[in-house]
Amino acid sequence: MAEQCAVVGIGQTKHRESRRDVSMPGLIRIAALEALEDADMTFKDVDAIVIGTAPDMFEGIMMPELFLADALGAAGKPIFRVHTAGSVGGSTAVVASHLVQAGVHEKVLTVAFEKQSESNAMWALSPAIPFQPQLVAGAGGYFAPLIRSYIRRADAHPDTGCMVAVKDRAHGMLNPHAHLHLDQSLEEVKAAPMLWDPIRYSETCPSSDGAVAMVLVNQQQAKRVKNPAWVKGTSVRTERTFFAGRDQVNPRAGQQCAKDVYDQAGITNPPVEIDCAEIYVPFSWFEPMWLENLGFAEEGLGWKMTMEGKTKLGADMPINMSGGVMCTNPIGASGMLRFAEAARQVRGTADQHQVDGAKVALGHAFGGGSQFFAAWIVSSER
Amino acid sequence: MSDFLSAPYVLQYTYTRSTGPVIGRFLESLRYGVLEGVRTADGGVLCPPLEYDEKGEATTGEFIQLRPVGTVKSWTWVPEPRKGHPLDRPFAFALIQIDGTDNAMVHVVDAEKPKRMKTGMRVRARWAEERNGTIRDIACFEPVLPYLPGPVHLDYDVRPGQHYTAFLRGLQEGKLIGGCDSQSGKVYVPPRAADPFTGNPTSEYVEVADTGVLTTFTIIRIPFEGQKLKPPYCFGAIVLDGADMPIYHLISGVPYDQIRMGMRVKAKWKPREEWETSLENILYFEPTGEPDAPFESYEEHL
Amino acid sequence: MRNVAIVSFAQLPSVRVSHATDEAELVQPVTSQAMKQVGITQDDIGFTCSGSTDYLPGRPFSFVAAVDGLKAWPPIRESHVEMDGAFALYEAWVRLLHGDIDTALVFSFGKCSLGPVPDVLNLQNDPYYVQPLGLDSISAAALQAQALIDAGKATERDFAEVAVRNRKNALGNPNAQIKGDFGVDELLEEPYLSSPLRKSFCSPLSDSAAAIVLAAGDAAKKLTKRPAWIRGIDHRTEPHSLGQRDLTSSPSAKLAAEKAGVGKGKVDLAELHAPFAHQELILREALGLGDDVNVNPSGGALAANSLMTAGLIRFGEAASRVLAGKADRAVAHTTNGVCLQHNLVAVLEGE
Numbered sequence A: 001m002a003e004q005c006a007v008v009g010i011g012q013t014k015h016r017e018s019r020r021d022v023s024m025p026g027l028i029r030i031a032a033l034e035a036l037e038d039a040d041m042t043f044k045d046v047d048a049i050v051i052g053t054a055p056d057m058f059e060g061i062m063m064p065e066l067f068l069a070d071a072l073g074a075a076g077k078p079i080f081r082v083h084t085a086g087s088v089g090g091s092t093a094v095v096a097s098h099l100v101q102a103g104v105h106e107k108v109l110t111v112a113f114e115k116q117s118e119s120n121a122m123w124a125l126s127p128a129i130p131f132q133p134q135l136v137a138g139a140g141g142y143f144a145p146l147i148r149s150y151i152r153r154a155d156a157h158p159d160t161g162c163m164v165a166v167k168d169r170a171h172g173m174l175n176p177h178a179h180l181h182l183d184q185s186l187e188e189v190k191a192a193p194m195l196w197d198p199i200r201y202s203e204t205c206p207s208s209d210g211a212v213a214m215v216l217v218n219q220q221q222a223k224r225v226k227n228p229a230w231v232k233g234t235s236v237r238t239e240r241t242f243f244a245g246r247d248q249v250n251p252r253a254g255q256q257c258a259k260d261v262y263d264q265a266g267i268t269n270p271p272v273e274i275d276c277a278e279i280y281v282p283f284s285w286f287e288p289m290w291l292e293n294l295g296f297a298e299e300g301l302g303w304k305m306t307m308e309g310k311t312k313l314g315a316d317m318p319i320n321m322s323g324g325v326m327c328t329n330p331i332g333a334s335g336m337l338r339f340a341e342a343a344r345q346v347r348g349t350a351d352q353h354q355v356d357g358a359k360v361a362l363g364h365a366f367g368g369g370s371q372f373f374a375a376w377i378v379s380s381e382r
Numbered sequence B: 001m002s003d004f005l006s007a008p009y010v011l012q013y014t015y016t017r018s019t020g021p022v023i024g025r026f027l028e029s030l031r032y033g034v035l036e037g038v039r040t041a042d043g044g045v046l047c048p049p050l051e052y053d054e055k056g057e058a059t060t061g062e063f064i065q066l067r068p069v070g071t072v073k074s075w076t077w078v079p080e081p082r083k084g085h086p087l088d089r090p091f092a093f094a095l096i097q098i099d100g101t102d103n104a105m106v107h108v109v110d111a112e113k114p115k116r117m118k119t120g121m122r123v124r125a126r127w128a129e130e131r132n133g134t135i136r137d138i139a140c141f142e143p144v145l146p147y148l149p150g151p152v153h154l155d156y157d158v159r160p161g162q163h164y165t166a167f168l169r170g171l172q173e174g175k176l177i178g179g180c181d182s183q184s185g186k187v188y189v190p191p192r193a194a195d196p197f198t199g200n201p202t203s204e205y206v207e208v209a210d211t212g213v214l215t216t217f218t219i220i221r222i223p224f225e226g227q228k229l230k231p232p233y234c235f236g237a238i239v240l241d242g243a244d245m246p247i248y249h250l251i252s253g254v255p256y257d258q259i260r261m262g263m264r265v266k267a268k269w270k271p272r273e274e275w276e277t278s279l280e281n282i283l284y285f286e287p288t289g290e291p292d293a294p295f296e297s298y299e300e301h302l
Numbered sequence C: 001m002r003n004v005a006i007v008s009f010a011q012l013p014s015v016r017v018s019h020a021t022d023e024a025e026l027v028q029p030v031t032s033q034a035m036k037q038v039g040i041t042q043d044d045i046g047f048t049c050s051g052s053t054d055y056l057p058g059r060p061f062s063f064v065a066a067v068d069g070l071k072a073w074p075p076i077r078e079s080h081v082e083m084d085g086a087f088a089l090y091e092a093w094v095r096l097l098h099g100d101i102d103t104a105l106v107f108s109f110g111k112c113s114l115g116p117v118p119d120v121l122n123l124q125n126d127p128y129y130v131q132p133l134g135l136d137s138i139s140a141a142a143l144q145a146q147a148l149i150d151a152g153k154a155t156e157r158d159f160a161e162v163a164v165r166n167r168k169n170a171l172g173n174p175n176a177q178i179k180g181d182f183g184v185d186e187l188l189e190e191p192y193l194s195s196p197l198r199k200s201f202c203s204p205l206s207d208s209a210a211a212i213v214l215a216a217g218d219a220a221k222k223l224t225k226r227p228a229w230i231r232g233i234d235h236r237t238e239p240h241s242l243g244q245r246d247l248t249s250s251p252s253a254k255l256a257a258e259k260a261g262v263g264k265g266k267v268d269l270a271e272l273h274a275p276f277a278h279q280e281l282i283l284r285e286a287l288g289l290g291d292d293v294n295v296n297p298s299g300g301a302l303a304a305n306s307l308m309t310a311g312l313i314r315f316g317e318a319a320s321r322v323l324a325g326k327a328d329r330a331v332a333h334t335t336n337g338v339c340l341q342h343n344l345v346a347v348l349e350g351e
Helices: A025-036 A064-068 A088-101 A121-125 A139-155 A162-172 A186-191 A252-265 A288-295 A300-308 A331-347 B020-031 B162-172 B293-302 C023-037 C062-067 C085-097 C117-124 C138-150 C156-172 C182-187 C217-223 C249-258 C277-287 C312-322
Strands: A005-012 A048-052 A079-082 A107-115 A196-197 A209-218 A229-237 A274-276 A358-368 A373-380 B035-039 B062-066 B069-078 B090-097 B107-111 B122-127 B138-143 B176-180 B206-207 B209-221 B233-240 B246-252 B264-269 B281-288 C004-011 C047-051 C078-081 C104-111 C192-194 C209-214 C228-238 C270-271 C329-336 C343-351
Touching: A005 A025, A005 A088, A005 A331, A025 A064, A025 A107, A025 A209, A048 A088, A064 A079, A079 A088, A079 C078, A079 C085, A088 A107, A088 A209, A088 A229, A088 A358, A088 A373, A088 C078, A088 C085, A107 A331, A107 B069, A121 B020, A139 A196, A139 B209, A162 A186, A162 A288, A162 A300, A186 B176, A186 C228, A209 A331, A229 A252, A229 A331, A252 A288, A252 A373, A274 A331, A274 C329, A288 A300, A288 C078, A288 C117, A288 C209, A300 B206, A300 B246, A331 A358, A331 A373, B020 B035, B020 B062, B069 B107, B233 B293, B281 C343, C004 C085, C004 C217, C004 C312, C023 C062, C023 C104, C023 C209, C047 C085, C078 C085, C085 C104, C085 C217, C085 C312, C085 C329, C085 C343, C104 C312, C117 C138, C138 C192, C138 C277, C156 C182, C156 C277, C182 C312, C192 C270, C209 C312, C228 C312, C249 C277, C249 C329, C249 C343, C270 C312, C277 C329, C277 C343, C312 C329, C312 C343
Parallel strands: A048 A079, A048 A107, A274 A358, B107 B138, B246 B281, C047 C078, C047 C104, C270 C329
Antiparallel strands: A005 A209, A005 A229, A107 A209, A196 B209, A229 A373, A358 A373, B035 B062, B069 B090, B069 B122, B090 B107, B122 B138, B176 B206, B209 B233, B209 B264, B233 B246, B264 B281, C004 C209, C004 C228, C104 C209, C228 C343, C329 C343
16 A cells, blocks of 8 residues: 555535435535535645445436536546445445555545435335336335344344434434434334334434535645544455345355454454444444444344443444434435544544544445445544 | 395496506516516615605616516415406415515415415416416416426336346246256356356256245335235245245235244245236245244255 | 556457346356456456446446356455446556555446437436437537537548448457448448438447456466556546537547556557547547557447447457557547546556
């Protein structure tokens, strides 16, 4: 690796069910300008842009980076578009960091967005295609059986998913950018209707409009700010959706992705050496599943960490301090929001949801049928 | 027959209205689809223009072209239009302040339902098709929405690949076809372009049974468009006998609260004459009544 | 910076309709072939990256199905760009510069036979001002071609000559879809599709797939005698709106060529991704390629144009001539977007 990479600017929009007040260029511009200002830069200073978003069909614009180039001041510059399903926000940040680490560019602006209100996500995700059986209702129909498998395998307490929802929504109350601001008790969460048994309505993520941006720079440029977040490890891993003997609850690709970033960052005991983690939890039950997959808990014991309250802000291992995907889900941006929150924590700029003294944080995203993973470790220390 | 006498009477007459220089100019502009306001002595703008302002001062006679867009200052919903109303469907009367003016115009808003009306909402004029220099040259106002319809319509063909075609052809004959790469020995349903462990195509086709084990499932309780069964119903992963990985299908023929992991199930086929190249030839899987498979026997498929 | 090279290239013949192949069935043979050429398997690959677009099949997440064409156990380091496969090659090049891994597999696949491609490409246009007008890709390119004529930079005869030369070159290319010895006058008699573009001035629509193996430093030398070293590679974009660009030139291609160092030495051949004949003229000028440069010995995109793959094939065609010792210094180019909005240029060298 030729260069070290640091996050010196972070920006995001207020996330809402529908940002009808801004156009698509306007939406990404808000996040990009905020990130540049944070980094004490303007568009002129940017060497290259890396943009990520989920399927183009959400907005009905093919390769929207072409149309969005002007809003990002990209004329005369390289602009690059990543698409790796739900993990795209994470893998986009990884690609951006690699441009810096490889010494190709010094200052890279990376942006991820989704304006889901431009269409209907259910339509865009599952159009009726000939020869394909139309059997299932959205992502929940795919993930609910996995969650049932987890509950059975781990013999997990049935309230675990609800506990995560209460905790993440409480965290989201502290985050003015979050889409959902819900002050919910465990009773209220449990009383919500079952959609895809065992997933309740209250245990699902919303669908949001929003954008997030980061400025990534090399060591020399990192002097621009007093509190850079140093990228200590990045990784992506993929496995196939279906194969014989596939462990869908605790996928090997996720384990390897985590091990890879820990190895690069010199982390041998994640729950001790990592101060907080922002992980991709679109259905609340994924918190205990990923706690195990990421090595924060022994296999089969993730749910206990959650039930014991260890993943709350102020506890041993805070998870999803921003409120996470459970409060905010502009799909293409969701992964990068996780990465950005990890960076905010180690920069000490997470305001109301700051973990005291956070030095090392994990950002994590996944996509597809729990098969595409991306992660990074950021640290306040070079 | 009533004790009271009554007879219809119509008072009807078409007057001749002199418009004067200010109103006349305004109405003449409407004919051409142009909306104008007049400057007042103290620098304000009035639309519709008046000859004299509220302080009794004569307006200046200077006309300003305006965009036919404004803000609703007040409104009322008319659920049953009366004779003489500009619209024959429910609408709103509203006071509309045209952008750049200091007064408001009375007009109607075509908004379909009262829920779409709000004080402060933005509206634009819809011009009448035939204009003759009256205020009705503006047919009505309509809500300005901060978004546009963006229709996309593209016609595609779908052509399944050779492996999936083999699977579909099997279904047409009431068979479930899997594929195997001898190097890995695992049977995939449907057959795959590449075995995940070897990278070779699963080109040796084998027929697997239409019975198997339900490994895991969800009960779908939300209604959505295009649904085949009425919620609640079950959707689950089935490892067919002879296959090494699950397929997904509906589970029925049993009360949903009696569905268990490990349950033995069998395909319920449509009548043979309805078979097509579709997995939907199987309506759903239903219990066989055999004893459940032990957890250990299917744990690796979870 | 580490030296990274193309060490192998495979493609499927470009055909109008590839009937019995889905995405995975295009990917499996072509990736296997590219790896087999240098005697490796997926287990030897450090990073895998692909390029494709959902709008060709009209299905969201179509690249996920393509992963089903790979051996992916144990799990692989993998990424995907919603761009031509040549941009996936760029991402893989960046990845190899890290130094922790030595090889990468790059692939792309494009089936143009499934949908109305010229109309599909209208979805790349501004959704407010242009998309609703249905500006198809041929008409958009035709505006550019007419601008060239109006500026006195080219004539229709020049367009025809480009088409004739490319399709003649394609006679030697077993993977090309349209090839032959056509006459300039014969082409000038074709009716306009959108004036001044005639059918032969436009690329065909093809189904194909391609794969390239990249390797760094010593690993490249171990895999092949004469790697095609990537000496420079860069990409640049332009403003989106057609009305804000000088359509008769390509400042983004020019800048990318400068950054990639095209002018630093003699260019033996160039594979330019010009889906319309007139675009080759614009690109030649932007890249500063003189008459001595052999442009599109494969026949280029005018002979075969599988969207999302045609750009990667340019890299493969250029590299394969370096690998075979037929050229010492070759230029590969790929474009993306309406009227050459975004351009990627690389210089490949034998030594």
